[in-house]
Amino acid sequence: MNVDELDTPAVVCDLDKLGRNIRDMAARCRQIGIPLRSHTKSHKIPEIAHMQLASGAIGICCQKLGDAEVMVAAGIRDILVPYNVVGPIKVERLLRLARRAAMTVAVDSVDTAQGISEGARRLGGTVRVLIELDTGAHRCGVQSPQAALDLARKIVELPGIDFQGVMTYPSRADAKPFLDETVSLLRGDGIPVDVVSGGGTGHEAISKELGCTETRSGSYVWEGLSRVQNSGDLSDERCPLRIIVTVVSVPTENRIIVDGGIKTFTTFRTAPYGLCVEYPEIKMHAMSVEHGHVDVSGCSHRFRVGERLQWIPNHQEIALNMHDELVGYRGRQVEVVWPVAGRGKVK
Numbered sequence: 312m313n314v315d316e317l318d319t320p321a322v323v324c325d326l327d328k329l330g331r332n333i334r335d336m337a338a339r340c341r342q343i344g345i346p347l348r349s350h351t352k353s354h355k356i357p358e359i360a361h362m363q364l365a366s367g368a369i370g371i372c373c374q375k376l377g378d379a380e381v382m383v384a385a386g387i388r389d390i391l392v393p394y395n396v397v398g399p400i401k402v403e404r405l406l407r408l409a410r411r412a413a414m415t416v417a418v419d420s421v422d423t424a425q426g427i428s429e430g431a432r433r434l435g436g437t438v439r440v441l442i443e444l445d446t447g448a449h450r451c452g453v454q455s456p457q458a459a460l461d462l463a464r465k466i467v468e469l470p471g472i473d474f475q476g477v478m479t480y481p482s483r484a485d486a487k488p489f490l491d492e493t494v495s496l497l498r499g500d501g502i503p504v505d506v507v508s509g510g511g512t513g514h515e516a517i518s519k520e521l522g523c524t525e526t527r528s529g530s531y532v533w534e535g536l537s538r539v540q541n542s543g544d545l546s547d548e549r550c551p552l553r554i555i556v557t558v559v560s561v562p563t564e565n566r567i568i569v570d571g572g573i574k575t576f577t578t579f580r581t582a583p584y585g586l587c588v589e590y591p592e593i594k595m596h597a598m599s600v601e602h603g604h605v606d607v608s609g610c611s612h613r614f615r616v617g618e619r620l621q622w623i624p625n626h627q628e629i630a631l632n633m634h635d636e637l638v639g640y641r642g643r644q645v646e647v648v649w650p651v652a653g654r655g656k657v658k
C-alpha cells in the first residue's frame with residue numbers, strides 16, 4: 312500500500328529519516344565519548360526503542376511506570392525511570408518490573424525512598440536509585456549538594472535500595488559546581504557514586520563536560536540532533552513524522568478546512584500549528600477540536616475538497632501520543648504499522 316492511500320488523519324513516519332536521526336545521535340554520542348540512554352517518552356513504541364538499542368544506546372528511559380511495563384513486556388531489560396515513584400500500588404508495580412529488568416528510579420525525598428524500601432521488604436527485590444538534583448530547571452530535585460548528601464546518607468541505610476548516584480535534567484553548563492560539589496561530598500563521605508546521569512537532546516556535549524556517565528536524549532528521533540524550538544525550525548528534511556490530512560471544505564478563497572484539529576495535532580505552542588510540507592506558505596492559524604483552519608491567502612494554488620496534505624506538527628511527541636498507530640513508510644510504500652503501545656500509559 313502507498314501512504315497516499317491511507318485514510319486520514321494518518322500519522323506516518325519516513326523510516327529512512329527516522330533511522331538517520333537515530334544513527335546520527337548514536338554517532339554524535341560516540342564521538343563525544345558519552346554513553347547514550349535513549350528516552351522513549353518521545354515515541355512510546357517498543358520497536359523504535361529496539362532500534363535505538365541496536366544503534367548503541369546502553370539502555371532506555373521511561374518517564375512513567377506504565378511505559379516501562381510496555382517496554383519490559385517487549386524484552387527491554389535496562390530501564391531508568393527518572394521520576395519519583397510514589398504510593399504502594401506503584402511501588403508494587405516497580406518491584407514486579409525489577410524482577411524482570413534492571414530498574415533504576417530517581418528520588419528526591421526520603422519519603423519516596425522509604426516507600427520503595429518498605430515495598431522491597433514486603434515483596435522482595437532490589438531497586439537501583441539515583442538522587443535527582445535540581446540544577447536550575449526548578450522541577451523536582453534536591454536543592455543543594457548538602458541536601459543531596461543528607462538524603463544519600465539516609466538512602467544508603469535503607470534495605471532493598473541499591474544507591475547508584477545522581478541525575479539532573481537538563482544538562483546545563485552552569486550545573487557544574489552543583490554536580491562537582493555533590494559528587495565530592497558523597498565520595499568524601501564514603502558513598503560511591505557510580506552513575507551521574509544528565510540529559511536533553513542537544514545537551515550531549517554538556518553532559519560530557521559535566522562529568523556525566525550517561526546522557527538521556529529522546530526528542531532527537533523526531534527533531535534530529537537538536538531541539539526544534541518553534542514551528543519556524545520544523546523542516547521536511549530533519550523531521551520524519553508527519554500527519555496526512557484531507558481538505559474537507561473550501562469555504563472561501565483564502566481559507567480551507569482539513570480533517571484534523573486539536574485532537575489530531577494538539578495545540579502545543581501558538582499558531583501556526585506546524586508546517587505544511589507541500590505548501591510551507593499556508594498556515595494553520597486556528598483549530599477546532601476536529602477541524603484545522605488553514606489560511607491559504609499567501610498561496611497561488613487553488614485548493615479543492617479531497618486534496619491531501621502532509622503536516623509536521625509543532626510537537627511530534629505530543630501529537631503522536633494522540634494516535635493509536637504510527638505508519639512507517641519508505642519511498643511512499645507502507646512498510647510497517649506500529650501500535651503506539653505506551654500511549655495513555657500515564658500511571
Ligand SMILES: Cc1ncc(COP(=O)(O)O)c(C=O)c1O
Pocket residue numbers: 350353372393480510511512513527528529530531538
Ligand atoms: C528527565 C528527562 N530526561 C531526559 C529527557 C529527554 O529530553 P529531550 O526530549 O530534550 O531529548 C526528558 C525530556 O523531557 C526528561 O524529562
